[in-house]
Amino acid sequence: MELPDLDVERGMARRRAILGDAWVDRSMAQATNFNAEFQDFITRHAWHGIWDRPGLDDRTRRIIVLSITCAMGRWEEFELHVRAAIQPGSPGQLSPDDLKEVLMQSAVYAGVPAANSGFAHAAKVMREAGIDLAAVDVQAVVHPADGRQARTATSPSIAYSVRERRGGAHPSHTVVLSHALGCDRSMWDGLAGRLSDTCRVVSHDHRGHGLSDVPEGPWTVEGLADDAAALIRELACGPVVFVGLSMGGMVAQALALRHPELVKALVIANSTSGYDEAGRAAWGARIGLVRSGGMAAVADMAMPRWFSETFRDANAAVVERWRRRVAACHPEGYIASCEALQRLDTSPYLGNIRVPVLVLASELDPGTPPAMSEVLARGIPDADLVVLPGASHLSVIERPTAFADHVVRFLDRLSA
Known part of the structure; x- marks a missing residue:
């Protein structure tokens, strides 16, 4: 056979x-x-x-x-x-x-x-094969990893980018990304790239940061939230899922309290609802350091707080990039932001945040330790807390995959 x-x-x-x-x-x-x-x-x-x-x-x-x-x-x-x-x-x-x-x-x-x-x-x-290849204006083409770059028509004018879901499909959510003090919207590049597969992703530079205006102070966190609200209204993209880390997480709380109609859900990462006397004194010391030693002194101080020792040893080039970013920050804008954060106190009002919230904390975060995130999770009625092991303050940079995985799962729950 x-x-x-x-x-x-x-x-x-x-x-x-x-x-x-x-x-x-x-x-x-x-x-x-x-x-x-x-x-x-x-x-x-x-x-x-x-x-x-x-x-x-x-x-x-x-x-x-x-x-x-x-x-x-x-x-x-x-x-x-x-x-x-x-x-x-x-x-x-x-x-x-x-x-x-x-x-x-x-x-x-x-x-x-x-x-x-x-x-x-x-x-x-x-x-x-019958696939429609529609005509487009070549001059309107943008790099998909960067998105469309623009500035708001409001004052202060806020620089932002919009990454649209590719292929013209309807996005599952519009996500707004709000960065940490001393950073800019490029902090979110990795997460924005992943989310843009299914979502419309807006990231912006806070006033005094990146390419946004630096108006005269004093500033408040509520004013930063109003900047974000003006951006959302100008883009007519609300209600949004607002994702904020550190200062961005404080803005997220203020936005949900002041403009609840614009918010569908929040992700609050490495953040807090307020500071005790020691915390406010630390902000005062940082302001004094900027005035006496300039932004370079603050940049050197920030890196051990932002990144764990293990990460710093293994990723010197990444750490140096963010040290330079802080050192290049507008000093008056940085000081005005510090003063705004120093006065933050949303703790009595957390129960008024009536949207689903994911609270992300980091095990090794010295600036906003997990105990601060626990206050947020206890105070907000519909909040879940996740602690990222081995991470420090700038968790989206230090643990990008874990951070993104938790955000994607949260978005999936919102869509269910």
Whole structure:
């Protein structure tokens, strides 16, 4: 009894799964005594020998094939794999945005002419498949990792960016990200990139930070919340999920208390509802340090409070980036912000926050230790507390994956 050739059977099954029955049937129908052995070779060594290997998933292998065939100008094979990749339900199916990213990266590593031809061939195949490629204004295109950059028409004018969900699908939420004292909206780049897959993401520079205005003081946390409210109203994007860390978490509380109609839910990370006498004295000392030693002195002091020793030892370049960011902060804007935080006291009003709240704390945070987050979680009626082990104050930088995972799960619960 003749045994079946399992390599051929397995290779043919994989070939049909990836390219579709119609294409494979045409190839087999065109086999002759001249090319049949080549077809056998492809089935054994490409489709079983390579595509059946467990090391990479089908999506990754598709991307590799598209990259190589684009780089080498093998346009017949490139179109074949584009056509197969966009078929609904195909293993490792790719979207038009996925194809775009393959070709954008090919432009850097294989050259602009190759990518230019790749875009033309891919567009032809997608149009043949009935995929609508709508015309757009090239001058309106923005880098998807940065979003659209703008400033509010209000005074003070607040600089912000908007990352839209790709592909034009309706976002599940609009999320506003509010940064820590001495930082800017780039603090949120990692989280914003992850959330923008499903959400509209707005991040802004507080007054006195980044590219926003630096109005004369005195300032209050309530005024910072009013800045955020003006931004939300100008974008007509409320109610929003407002995510704030440290100073941003204090702004989140004030926003929910002063403008509840604009808030759907809050994430309050590494923050507090107020300070005791010792805490207010520490803010006074920091203000004095800025006035006597400038922002560089404060920047040096902040790094051991922001990042754990383990993180600082392993990520010196990251720590130095944020030290420079603090050192470049506008001194008067920093002082006015410190004075606003020094006067913060939302503790008596936490029970008036009537939206779901996720409170994130860090085990090693010396500035806003977990006990401060426990006060928030106890005082807000619908609040859950999560403590990130081994993290310090700037938890979204030190534990980006864990931070994002908790935020995504919170957003998923809101959508349920």
